[in-house]
Amino acid sequence: xxxxxxxxxxxxxxxxxxxxxxxxxxxxxxxxxxxxxxxxxxxxxxxxxxxxxxxxxxxxxxxxxxxxxxxxxxxxxxxxxxxxxxxxxxxxxxxxxxxxxxxxxxxxxxxxxxxxxxxxxxxxxxxxxxxxxxxxxxxxxxxxxxxxxxxxxxxxxxxxxxxxxxxxxxx
Numbered sequence: 319x320x321x322x323x324x325x326x327x328x329x330x331x332x333x334x335x336x337x338x339x340x341x342x343x344x345x346x347x348x349x350x351x352x353x354x355x356x357x358x359x360x361x362x363x364x365x366x367x368x369x370x371x372x373x374x375x376x377x378x379x380x381x382x383x384x385x386x387x388x389x390x391x392x393x394x395x396x397x398x399x400x401x402x403x404x405x406x407x408x409x410x411x412x413x414x415x416x417x418x419x420x421x422x423x424x425x426x427x428x429x430x431x432x433x434x435x436x437x438x439x440x441x442x443x444x445x446x447x448x449x450x451x452x453x454x455x456x457x458x459x460x461x462x463x464x465x466x467x468x469x470x471x472x473x474x475x476x477x478x479x480x481x482x483x484x485x486x487x488x489x
Contacts (some may be wrong), residue, residue, distance in 0.1 A: 319447055320360070321345065321369045324353035324384065326376045330431060330480055332409075337435045341448065346370075350379030354387045354435070361395055367403045369447055372425070374409035374416060381407055385423045400488070404445045410435055 321344035331346060338344050345367075347353040353372060360366050370388065385405060392402045404427070407473035408422040412430040418463040420428055425443040442448045 319368045320365060321371070322347060322353060322356055322360075322367045323371045324348075324356075324376065324381070325371065327373070330373070330408070330433075333433060334438075336434070337438050338369075338371075341442070346381075347429060349376040350381055351377075353384045354379065354391070358391055360399045361391060361397075364391075366397065369442070369445075370403050370405045372405055372407055374407055374411060374420070381409070382419060382423060385420070385425055389424050404447055406438075406441055427440050429467030 319336055319342045321342055323331055323334045323338070323344045324347040325334060326348050331348075335346075345356055347356050350372070353370065357367060357370065372381045372384055372388075376384075379387075383408070388403070389404065392398065397403075402424075405425045407416075407425045407430055408425040408429050408431055409416060410431045417428050426445055429437055430442060443450050443472070457472055
């Protein structure tokens, strides 16, 4: 999976890199302007990003402005609907206004920092970027002769054909 992390905070960037490393090697942008340029270059090379983690509060260009530009680039390239890059907005601001604004600007998911790996994986699964966890297969138990409902060959029953001796046998 081709990924871009746009995050100005070094620690947050490292956390996201660590959480995503099993899915590929993410590219890094330190602000919204670099993120837009990275997306532009990837699209020009016909190798668009599958996932973009975009912080809201960044210098030079914030995440909201970068998201608008990224979606505009995709629209100009004829990329829309399920073909567009999946964008997760990340922020320390869990206020309703930022969530609504990000949704209106067409982000695909919203995570509050510090990002938890379980929530990130869940988001990737919901966006169908990674498969859902496999459910363990449970096989029915094999029938055994002790099973009272087990079927026996014709003429046989589940009872022992030999009766135990009435008295103990002594050697």
